[in-house]
Amino acid sequence: MTVPTDLSRAETLRTLREQVNTHVALPGEPGYERCIPWNVAAAITPAAVVLATTPEDVAGTVRFAAEHGFTVTVQSTGHGAVGIGAETILVQASAMKHCEIDVSNRTARVGAGARWQDVIAAAAPHGLAPLCGSSPSVGVVGFLTGCGIGPLVRTVGLSSDHVRAFDVVIGSGQLLRVTPEENADLFWGLRGGKATLGIVTAVEIELPYIPEFYGGAVYFDGVDAAVVLHEWRRWSAGLPETVNTSIAIQQLPPLPGVPEPLAGRMTVAVRYTAVGDFAEAERLLAPMRAAATPLMDSVAVLPYAAIGAVHADPVDPMPVIEDQALLSELPAEAVDALLAVAGPGSGSPQVIVELRMLGGAFGRPAAHRSAFCHRNAAYALTVIGAPMPDTAAMVAEHATAVAAAVAPWSTGGQMPNFAPSYDPARPSRVYNDDTRHWLAALADRYDPARVLATGQVVR
Known part of the structure; x- marks a missing residue:
């Protein structure tokens, strides 16, 4: 791994365009403004913005970052955004918003850029209920990896309890399928661990019948x-x-x-x-x-x-x-x-x-x-x-x-999706000691080069 100097940074980042089949924008270039999050109070100034359209774009970005000494984070809507600096490449996933409804099995397969409104529009005509939070304009993946709660939480429980599978890119750039039976440790940690263990490119969820x-x-x-x-x-x-x-x-x-x-x-x-x-x-x-x-x-x-x-x-x-x-x-x-x-x-x-x-x-x-x-x-x-x-x-x-x-x-706790910040004490409010230990250990296993060690992660 090589660490870029200020002089070589722009040249190095331009070569990222050779690793992904999508638009890459550096500061000042068209498309860079796509890094502005929904929460405009967050200062977002990444090294580059990758407008991902496929899982391969995400994987290629992570491999590039590992080779050249950058970190990588992901954003779809930016409702829970925290600051991003010039050492981080931002994967902007909002174009990955495919949504496939399986009416007979009452499930949906949803891309990383989809908002809950996209899933509601596809599922509700069949009487099926995507278990969104209070705002359907929030991104599906960020909501689920943070164990969001919705208007029916007492009736249906956590929305993340209804996840069946993830597709995730880990720190090596490898794309993995994650279910309760396959990569079960990641299945445990992706539901609550936010982006600690990888960048989710798609998720499969159950859809209760609530017309x-x-x-x-x-x-x-x-x-x-x-x-x-x-x-x-x-x-x-x-x-x-x-x-x-x-x-x-x-x-x-x-x-x-x-x-x-x-x-x-x-x-x-x-x-x-x-x-x-x-x-x-x-x-x-x-x-x-x-x-x-x-x-x-x-x-x-x-x-x-x-x-x-x-x-x-x-x-x-x-x-x-x-x-x-x-x-x-x-x-x-x-x-x-x-x-x-x-x-x-x-x-x-x-x-x-x-x-x-x-x-x-x-x-x-x-x-x-x-x-x-x-x-x-x-x-x-x-x-x-x-x-x-x-x-x-x-x-x-x-x-x-x-x-x-x-x-x-107060219990002293906070939920992963609420009150986002870089406060070093925040992980101890979001997770108990045992959970923090296991999330950090899994992060070291799946991202030993610390490519994903940025933002609200547990390391």
């Missing part, structure tokens, strides 16, 4: 936040696992697409989804609908294709700073602590402060073990801010304060 659901959101004025949050805490504790819910204190800016009753003010959104008996689901929601006078109520029987309407996450790129805490319980004191730092009169700069109820299928062991470590969590607190250049430090500090406010009830 429609009862769900949406009920919105209340921010002045009613205390009443609504305390009622939600009491009410949600008795819900069956066919029902899923979260509650969010929102301060949505007056932008196109934001409903007028919610724009430019503090509101509280009670998100709700249910499967099974819709009449019973409507009855169960009644106490929350009566907690205060709603500003809007969008809860109804909806086709699964409308699953993104429950959280109504933004689609357009924006700057984001996140923090997260997982809670073992939610007593009234925890709600009061949260209201004090994020409720009316708190001066909170955050766009969203959400509590999501977990439990149910989320808390039960899956058919195949994975690197996910937080099935004991009862609630997830997520803080999302949209910083401007002169407010980024304030937004980040306040997000930390929101998470600290519920520290007495």
Whole structure:
């Protein structure tokens, strides 16, 4: 392996074009702008951008990097982006968005660049439900390798529990098939380990039959936040696992697409989804609908294709700073602590402060073990801010304060997909000691040259 000097770097990188059958862009060249992620707050300045269209493009890039002393990372949408510097080649995989639905077996084979919306569009007409997160615009592979959670998490468990197979390029540039029976150690680690063990080029997933659901959101004025949050805490504790819910204190800016009753003010959104008996689901929601006078109520029987309407996450790129805490319980004191730092009169700069109820299928062991470590969590607190250049430090500090406010009830953990950062303490929040040990050991086995040792990986 040779390490390029500054003088030889550009010449060396140009030879990458001989190793892959796709467009390679260096800084300043057309196509390089494709490195800009959805989260535009992340500083992304890679050595080169490879616009991959095939697994062979990915494998060739990894082999080139191993030979010439670069690292490699991958991006599809960039929702969870962290900084990338000039020592790293970025594989931009968004063109690899093929999606094949096997209706009879209720499965999908999905490329590394596909978004959940691509899979929903192909599967939902058959009554099949791709188990996406709150936003269908997020990439499928990054969501699954980070064990993302969706609007039906209590009912169906982790979406990654429904993965059947991966195709992955490891640090040598070799493309491997990964299943519970074939390369089983990688199957364990790819579900939760993000890109620690390789770059996934395709994934095969199960598609439950869920043609429609009862769900949406009920919105209340921010002045009613205390009443609504305390009622939600009491009410949600008795819900069956066919029902899923979260509650969010929102301060949505007056932008196109934001409903007028919610724009430019503090509101509280009670998100709700249910499967099974819709009449019973409507009855169960009644106490929350009566907690205060709603500003809007969008809860109804909806086709699964409308699953993104429950959280109504933004689609357009924006700057984001996140923090997260997982809670073992939610007593009234925890709600009061949260209201004090994020409720009316708190001066909170955050766009969203959400509590999501977990439990149910989320808390039960899956058919195949994975690197996910937080099935004991009862609630997830997520803080999302949209910083401007002169407010980024304030937004980040306040997000930390929101998470600290519920520290007495926190497990100390975070999920792999939430609050991405280079904080050296973050792996100990995402993984327990045993999981970190095994992920690092597997990374050394499958990537001894440390070609993939960049970004949110465990080494």
